[in-house]
Amino acid sequence: MVEQVVQAARAAFGSWSRTAPAERAAAVREAAAELRARVDEVVDAHAETNRDREGATGSVLAGVSTLEQYAELGPLHRGRALQGGWDATDLMVPQPRGVVVALTPWNDPVAVACGLIGAALVTGNTVIHKPSERAPKTGDLLGSILSAHLPPDVLTTVTGDASVGANLVADPGVDVVAHVGSTRTGRAIAEAAARTGARTLLENGGNDPLIVDADVDPEWAAEQAALGAFANAGQVCTSVERIYAHRAVAEPFLAALVRQAGEWDKRMCPLVDRAHRDAVHAHVAEAVASGARLLAGGRIPDGEGSRYPATVLTDCGPDLRVVTEETFGPVAPVVVVSDFDHALALACSGGYGLAASVLSASMEHAQRAWRELPVGTVKVNAVFGGAPGGAAQPRGLSGHGFGYGPELLDELTATKVVHLSPAPAAASVRP
The missing domain is CATH 3.40.309.10 (Aldehyde Dehydrogenase; Chain A, domain 2)
Structure with a gap:
């Protein structure tokens, strides 16, 4: 089952990556609007985590805001022009990496998922989302709401136990694994990704x-x-x-x-x-x-x-x-x-x-x-809080890579250097 899902996401990547960034952003913005309209329904599903309703509502609305944020940032994600020869053009261009697997936790299943999914989609990647087995209803409902605004197989939600996540990580057709969860699982993901070559983004345990x-x-x-x-x-x-x-x-x-x-x-x-x-x-x-x-x-x-x-x-x-x-x-x-x-x-x-x-x-x-x-x-002088858009890189056992903010767009793209030089004029041919 996992192999087929990855293959479908790979097949959908071609057309989605060529979709104009403004169109991708519009689809994500529409998905965010529906999530906002159905917040009570998602909060009902969120009860499987035992979080109180006020906290769950705040979490879902944070997810909506994050999707809206990436819908705005996606089309603005820029490369760079380099200073080369007068007759040439030199560029550094960000391109989507391919198939992104997002493994998300049970303690904040909507807000975290929306961040990873939103950033991956607006940069042209296709996404396979595996929510925690402790929050399958929440993850499945979130996936159905978001995917309704996207072409087939651009976003797929896969539920199941840890073995499903392990099979996804081990699939050689996966280009990026983004994981928020325990350090133990993060280590296993890093080991598996080292064998397939997939890029990893890990926000793992803390002892703050x-x-x-x-x-x-x-x-x-x-x-x-x-x-x-x-x-x-x-x-x-x-x-x-x-x-x-x-x-x-x-x-x-x-x-x-x-x-x-x-x-x-x-x-x-x-x-x-x-x-x-x-x-x-x-x-x-x-x-x-x-x-x-x-x-x-x-x-x-x-x-x-x-x-x-x-x-x-x-x-x-x-x-x-x-x-x-x-x-x-x-x-x-x-x-x-x-x-x-x-x-x-x-x-x-x-x-x-x-x-x-x-x-x-x-x-x-x-x-x-x-x-x-x-x-x-x-x-x-504050245990929580901070300005919007902040993105930090965890260290040591807590993982690596930017998991939030505009910098997440960089993590989910690969930079290509392009040198465009004119061809010499064709030699004249004598009769």
Whole structure:
């Protein structure tokens, strides 16, 4: 089945890549308009992820905006003219790469998919979208809405388990694999792509640190920490995963964070499923067994469902999995440090490089932090936010390549250099 889908996408590539960029953009814009009109229907399907309705609505509308963004940017994607000889023309021209496989996650299944699909389509690629097996209904509905505005086989949605994704990645007819998900899967994709020659774009796991400096209001810092750790029950790619709090504010900060955890418990959505809840709880239980102090949460609730409480830990050793790995749940492990230098050194440790946050009133500390932290995104005095169009390159175990913004158009095209020189005049022929 996968082989036939790839072949069909390859066959559709020729005509789609020759379609005028303005026409491709118009099709994507029409698809975005229908997605906006059917937002409630898509949000209903989104319930399979257990995300609350408000959050799911925001995610779908973010996907609409992203499609609209790429519909505007696609026709503006430019090459370059080079300065060659007077009688020649030299160009650098971006061209679509071919068949793009987009493997998208369950925690934000619409917004992430719309970014990868939209950028690939407006640059003239054909797309095979494989949504997470934890969000098949959402992915299938999204695909049916978007593909209705496109020629046959330009966008195909394929659902199934991990083996389907593995078969897609291994197919030699695939030119690009774009993946947002776990580091383990990203590594497997990179290995498979090395055999086929496919280009990879990987946004993988993160273990994002938050530094709480000595000169900040501990109440405000706790609000930021809670937002970063507990939003969408900690199931955000750039969630706060570990906190380094200066000793000068640690006590009031922890007290405020415990209060915040209690407030978040009242409105926090469940985790995606029980299997994921078990994995989150394993990190917490291991930490407590190793000497960490549990200040809030940390216990599986009675009853049905997959809820897990907002959890605060302190006295966490540096080698605990809850500190060194991505927990991806509503868990805030706090390490108390003696000074900013110590906090920054710990925040810079580990193999992940997705994002980091710093709360500090010191411009010197903020400057040092953004320059030294080995991550793609640094946020100072806000755990979320930023201007539209920002595109970062994750590092280390967190992947590589631009996954957003205008730069994604560059990732999904290959640059060709063209030299146009006039032919010499034909020699005259004597009778």
